[in-house]
Amino acid sequence: MSKPKTLFDKIWDAHIVKRAEGYPDALFIDRHFIHEVTSPQAFEGLRKRGIPVFNTQRVTATADHNVPTKDQHLPIKEALSRHQVETLRKNCKEFGVDLYDLGHPFQGIVHIIGPELGFTLPGMTIVCGDSHTSTHGAFGNIAFGIGTSEVEQVLATQCVLQYKPKTMKIEINGVLGKGVVSKDIILYIISKISASGATGFFVEYAGDTIRNLSMEARMTICNMSIEMGARGGLIAPDETTFSYIKGKKFAPQGAAFEKKVAEWKTLHTDNGAEYDRVLMFDAADITPMITYGTNPGMGMKITDRIPAVAELKEMSEQTSFKKSLEYMGLEAGSQLLNKNIDYVFIGSCTNARIEDLRLVASMVKGKKKAAHIEVWVIPGSKQVELQAKQEGLDKIFEQAGFELRSPGCSACLGMNEDKVPPGKYCISTSNRNFEGRQGPKSRTFLASPLSAAAAALTGKVTDVRTLLN
Amino acid sequence: MKEKFIRLVSRAVPLPIENIDTDQIIPARFLKATTREGFGDNLFCDWRYDSDRQPIKNFVLNETKYSGKILIAGKNFGCGSSREHAAWAIYDYGFRVVVSSFFADIFKNNALNNGLLPIVVSDHFLKQLIEIISQNPETEIAIDLEKQTFTTGSLEEKFEINAYKKTCLINGYDDIDYLLSIRKEIKEFDLTHA
Ligand code: SF4
Secondary structure, three states: OOOOOOHHHHHHHHOEEEOOOOOOEEEEOOEEEEOOOOOHHHHHHHHHHOOOOOOHHHEEEEOOOOOOOOOOOOOOOOHHHHHHHHHHHHHHHHHOOEEEOOOOOOOEOHHHHHHHOOOOOOOOEEEEOOHHHHHHHHHOOEEEEOOHHHHHHHHHHOEEEEOOOEEEEEEEEOOOOOOOOHHHHHHHHHHHHOOOOOOOEEEEEEOHHHHOOOHHHHHHHHHHHHHHOOOEEEOOOOHHHHHHHOOOOOOOOHHHHHHHHHHHOOOOOOOOOOOOEEEEEEHHHOOOEEEOOOOOOOEEEOOOEOOOHHHOOOHHHHHHHHHHHHHHOOOOOOEOOOOEOOEEEEOOOOOOOHHHHHHHHHHHOOOOOOOOOEEEEOOOEHHHHHHHHHOOHHHHHHHHOOEEOOOOOHHHOOOOOOOOOOOOEEEEOOOOOOOOOOOOOOEEEEOOHHHHHHHHHHOEOOOHHHOOO | OOOOOOEEEEOEEEEOOOOOEHHHHOOHHHOOOOOOOOHHHHOOHHHHEOOOOOEOOOOHHHOOOOOOOEEEEOOOEOEOOOOOHHHHHHHHHOOOEEEEOOEOHHHHHHHHOOOOEEEEOOHHHHHHHHHHHHHOOOOOEEEEOOOOEEEEOOEEEEOOOOHHHHHHHHHOOOHHHHHHHOHHHHHHHHHHOO
């Protein structure tokens, strides 16, 4: 018998083109996603070297980060943004890469369209010049973010040079309480292990709580793996995974699909395989969560108090903590509950799939938002947008006074037109609360779509459980 | 070919803040360029300039007493977004080395791929270093990549660096050169991996 292997090791080992003494592994990449922001310099590199894209069939492009979410049919107003999107168009054309451009029915946030088009499959290696590539790991593959030099490597050779990371298992068992969803699970884990707690590791999520989640919910968890420093996170594929993939546009069809499923069923960690680290959590301990600081590790139960400065051991930690609270305009030791907010952002590759929009709609149906706030709902893709309209969710949002816009990264990163103004508070379903992330001097509270919906109705930080019967 | 890195003697700039993410190093609104140059002007933009783009006096990059090619930063430097623009901005500003007690993975890779040397030191050493520089900004630091030593006055610390990455930095090699040299093997792999 060969040595028992983790799922991560199985996939990694199956993709090594060359392992040479003194070199990192040359890892073959099955699927490469690109977008307008981190690819122009990589294409420029190919042009300088005079080489083509290694295998255009393995590359998928979309425009998402730098696009407006209003009037997408018009030329982009801002000259630099327009130039960047046009450069992507030009590069894809010149090098023969498929592009799901603005206006295309498949356009959307790169990590949303990959799975919904059936490009993201179990057992693969997937990269993208974007740290939230970890999202795809929900299908039981190795997916991680890379820098632009590496984007160039992959375009040129379909490989990246990488050292194998360590492995960590995070197991969660038990039943989730009322009003608790997958975003709360991941915010809870990060608050426990900090924004750097998994640096150097690749995480496998396991346990019956994870098994009982939908694909959408699993993607939310894998998406935020990077926020605890992990390169990526994955979940072994199962029936939930297979039925999600079945019939997706670019996924194997018919007999080919059945054959693949048989292969995918072998994708699990063997009994007795060892991880470098194992963490266990109990679902019953998790409640609706919220962040109060300027990194995703600064999170707490929505009913908790922000820690007091004295609770932090290290002097250097105290300095960073104080700086962070000052930026957020918050007091150490205070509660966030009932704090007035100005914006609600429902969007991003963390929580802008159809299930997230349904969750929000179920909460706000027949109700109206608080008068003083603005609510933006940004679907993750054109397909999500269409689906939402077919289900009549657009009507629910309209009645509630929410603004439903077109797909893109939007206010997740303060790069395009959608920004939270200086000093304003925003409850956001995205993944980062860094200083200025949603616009210069913007202040972000990360939370689940349910908590965001609750806040939209009351205009305040609200424990969603008090609104559920 | 990249600029080679072998030895460096320089002053340093201390920035003792933890969890500095790449959105602080270079905010997203500056990522619209399609070339690698010019990002240095916006390095740490929101800490460095006020809303009228006037330098904020007490930010280290604006304090004339500090200068040099070495940036010394708090724990978990470079977390967050994978944007290589962060490494470009630091390099373009003129830094060649970043010292911290902990780096985020993607940032570390990006730095190494751009001839920017990330040096990991112990928390204790980092603290000492920051004190020394803050008390005497003229302190010079010598970095020898060949010997993997970091020296200032009587303080010396050995640092770790992966042997392959070290060779690349010293010779100005790129990962892509190696991968291109095994193209044939990759082609075969590609064909057998539907
Ligand atoms: S939605 Fe946000 S996190 Fe996701 S890819 Fe876009 S910018 Fe990155």
